[in-house]
Amino acid sequence: MGLKVAKFGGSSLADASAFERVKKIVLADPSRRYVVPSAPGKRFPGDDKITDLFYLCHAYAQKSLPIEDIVTAIEQRYVEIADQLKLDLDIKAYLLEIKEQIYQERTPDFAASRGEYLNGVILAAHLGYAFIDAAKIIAFNQQGRLDLTATGNLVALELANHHQAVIPGFYGAKPDGTIKTFSRGGSDITGSILARSMQAELYENWTDVSGILMADPRIVDDPRPISLITYSELRELAYNGANVMHEAAIYPVRQAGIPINIRNTNIPENQGTMIISSVDRQPFTGDITGIAGRKDFVIISIEKALMNSELGFVRRLLSILEEHAISFEHLPSGIDTVSLVILESELDGKLDLVLRQIDNNLSPDKVEVFHDIALIATVGQSMAYRSGIAAKLFNALAQLDINVRMIDQGSSEINIIVGIENRDFEKAIRQIYTTYVKS
Ligand code: ASP
Numbered sequence: 001m002g003l004k005v006a007k008f009g010g011s012s013l014a015d016a017s018a019f020e021r022v023k024k025i026v027l028a029d030p031s032r033r034y035v036v037p038s039a040p041g042k043r044f045p046g047d048d049k050i051t052d053l054f055y056l057c058h059a060y061a062q063k064s065l066p067i068e069d070i071v072t073a074i075e076q077r078y079v080e081i082a083d084q085l086k087l088d089l090d091i092k093a094y095l096l097e098i099k100e101q102i103y104q105e106r107t108p109d110f111a112a113s114r115g116e117y118l119n120g121v122i123l124a125a126h127l128g129y130a131f132i133d134a135a136k137i138i139a140f141n142q143q144g145r146l147d148l149t150a151t152g153n154l155v156a157l158e159l160a161n162h163h164q165a166v167i168p169g170f171y172g173a174k175p176d177g178t179i180k181t182f183s184r185g186g187s188d189i190t191g192s193i194l195a196r197s198m199q200a201e202l203y204e205n206w207t208d209v210s211g212i213l214m215a216d217p218r219i220v221d222d223p224r225p226i227s228l229i230t231y232s233e234l235r236e237l238a239y240n241g242a243n244v245m246h247e248a249a250i251y252p253v254r255q256a257g258i259p260i261n262i263r264n265t266n267i268p269e270n271q272g273t274m275i276i277s278s279v280d281r282q283p284f285t286g287d288i289t290g291i292a293g294r295k296d297f298v299i300i301s302i303e304k305a306l307m308n309s310e311l312g313f314v315r316r317l318l319s320i321l322e323e324h325a326i327s328f329e330h331l332p333s334g335i336d337t338v339s340l341v342i343l344e345s346e347l348d349g350k351l352d353l354v355l356r357q358i359d360n361n362l363s364p365d366k367v368e369v370f371h372d373i374a375l376i377a378t379v380g381q382s383m384a385y386r387s388g389i390a391a392k393l394f395n396a397l398a399q400l401d402i403n404v405r406m407i408d409q410g411s412s413e414i415n416i417i418v419g420i421e422n423r424d425f426e427k428a429i430r431q432i433y434t435t436y437v438k439s
Pocket of ligand 1: 170183
């Protein structure tokens with residue numbers, strides 16, 4: 001039988017009853033052999049995340065301010081969990097040691113990692129699984145970059161001795177032993193690396209929603225969940241603003257061809273979203289897979305007669321951006337036109353200078369700047385195979401008199417991006433959703 005790696009997010013481990021639910025889920029399937037916990041998350045709106053409290057400890061310690069009160073608040077959370085689960089663990093002793101280490105180590109990474117570390121100790125005791133410190137097997141190089149090859153070897157070697165284990169997420173260690181964390185939300189990455197290193201048949205990512213939704217629920221009422229999505233579609237949605245999982249968590253499993261299943265700890269019977277590679281997804285059902293978008297872009301539109309025959313025009317244009325360290329998102333072009341789509345924040349105070357240089361270096365016929373632009377990506381593998389899907393999108397927007405300022409379709413044809421005005425953003429997303437999903 002193949003094995004599964006199951007990662008549980010902070011909201012799935014926020015209190016003792018959440019731990020009970022996790023235990024039920026893990027023990028219900030013997031192939032769930034390696035379990036990766038996050039640190040306890042918020043129990044209610046306004047509650048503290050343990051990781052944030054640990055970062056605070058570090059900041060206080062750096063300024064030689066007392067950290068006792070924060071440590072006590074952390075201790076209470078863990079003691080409550082361990083007591084209610086009736087575990088024989090001396091949480092106070094653990095925290096006493098951690099407190100001393102925070103002063104000794106003096107790095108934010110060390111402090112923050114303790115949230116996962118302690119949650120791992122508790123979860124291992126609760127499940128009756130071995131506890132393996134991630135510092136032993138998740139290897140960063142001395143510059144702080146993950147060393148995937150060394151990690152793969154260490155994981156395979158260590159886990160060969162443990163049929164079942166809990167490995168805390170979010171951190172590992174450099175060759176000199178110092179603790180290094182991934183960026184925020186990085187327990188997803190630990191799970192992905194373990195799944196890859198152990199050649200798991202599935203990477204389960206347990207959270208507090210039933211998978212990925214077709215659109216942002218703050219904009220669309222009760223959007224449908226996506227049951228099946230390819231890695232490429234997911235990348236488009238995530239890049240264009242959908243809040244899914246840590247982006248860096250996709251690569252290790254995607255490369256190894258391991259599917260990801262996003263599941264809801266509170267509704268375990270729901271099958272959630274399965275993320276697979278595109279070759280496994282045929283035939284494609286439904287018109288689109290999902291919609292995502294972001295606001296606050298600027299479009300700089302440049303027109304010049306015979307631009308198409310002017311050698312090096314776009315290169316010179318892009319070198320102006322490079323000179324100012326401005327990255328662009330899209331570059332739609334016509335025969336005599338090219339547009340730069342750039343995040344407003346990237347241009348911060350540099351727009352006038354950039355426009356002047358475009359004028360001086362490229363002698364364009366006309367340059368127009370449109371502010372307050374929102375981009376909406378409509379994503380679906382089907383779009384590459386079926387005709388008429390794009391037409392439906394433009395008709396839908398025209399029906400509401402929404403002015404489309406830019407259109408871009410990647411060469412993979414799995415998405416169409418439209419640039420519209422910020423104020424039309426929510427309206428347009430609702431319209432696109434209704435058009436494809438309800439008609
Ligand atoms: N606990 C860490 C954070 O809050 C990592 C994670 O939850 O994945 O960012």
